[in-house]
């Protein structure tokens with residue numbers, strides 16, 4: 659089997675393009691070090707699982723399965739996080755996404771308030787995602803612990819807010835609310851709407 663099925667995706671913008679809301683130094687560190695580490699971790703864990711199968715040696719199976727969920731979810735969420743921001747972001751969602759948000763949350767401000775509350779309320783590291791639940795055909799907010807816990811199976815995220823300290827501390831220190839405000843100024847609503855349309859079919 660291939661040793662590296664997971665790879666670091668290209669950024670949809672230059673390292674300096676989100677500044678000043680998201681500094682070049684922070685983006686470079688977050689992308690090239692932290693995201694890369696999850697890619698490496700997911701690849702290494704797949705190899706260890708292949709080795710375990712080959713040797714029929716499963717004494718570390720629980721740790722390996724836990725590592726797979728952690729690293730692979732970290733890779734997936736960071737890939738969406740980069741797509742969730744753009745230098746031309748912010749403002750209000752366009753028609754289709756706005757209508758869905760109003761139907762499911764009341765208003766865009768109601769959504770923003772729920773996201774901010776979930777983000778500030780996170781115990782430890784995690785994410786807040788706007789996700790499409792195909793079962794109810796509604797958008798939901800998910801407060802994800804670490805990368806892989808407290809998430810509803812089946813819901814597909816269309817916008818991701820990284821609330822790990824490594825995502826903001828270098829620039830915003832402990833001012834979580836300022837990081838959340840900056841994120842809304844960068845939010846790529848058009849991209850989120852494209853993802854929603856694909857999921858709705």
Ligand SMILES: [Fe+2]
Nearest residue numbers: 692820822825
């Ligand atoms: Fe991160």
